[in-house]
Amino acid sequence: MAIERTFSMIKPDATRRNITGAIVKMLEEAGLKVVASKRVWMSRREAEGFYAVHKERPFFNELVEFMSSGPTVVQVLEGENAIAKNREVMGATNPKDAAEGTIRKLHALSIGENSVHGSDAAETAKVEIAYWFSETEIVG
Ligand code: DAT
Ligand code: MG
8 A cells, every 4th residue: 555645634622622732643653644734723614615525414504613613733644544544543423433542532522523534535635635735835
């Protein structure tokens, strides 16, 4: 498996509780390297654009409201099999279903306030990285 890049985000419930370092530590311990990172307080419009694939879902408004309610940390992770590895260390969307030892099991508050985002496929990783970062901001 080749070295991949994926997009990761630490959500407002986690920045609010000052646990961004604890989350990055878990990503690093899983073998992922942070090659770009910045703190962003996204606008409603930016959140709507980022989550456009979910715009017909019943939770869309709640999601956009939450994601623009405080700072997030947007980051690019690099490593072997990075897309799947990040999803694995994140755990299931609903913390009730998340496996032991995952970020969401340990830190998520609810299905909505679930602490982290991670790209789900190579194509979405590419689009999501480009949504927040220019090439010169990514330093491997
Ligand atoms: P994931 O973040 O695990 O990729 P997703 O893409 O299905 O999950 O949904 C995106 C986000 O939307 C998710 O992290 C939290 C929110 N969400 C999903 N299902 C929800 C629900 N039933 N109620 C409230 N928020 C939900
Ligand atoms: Mg998703």
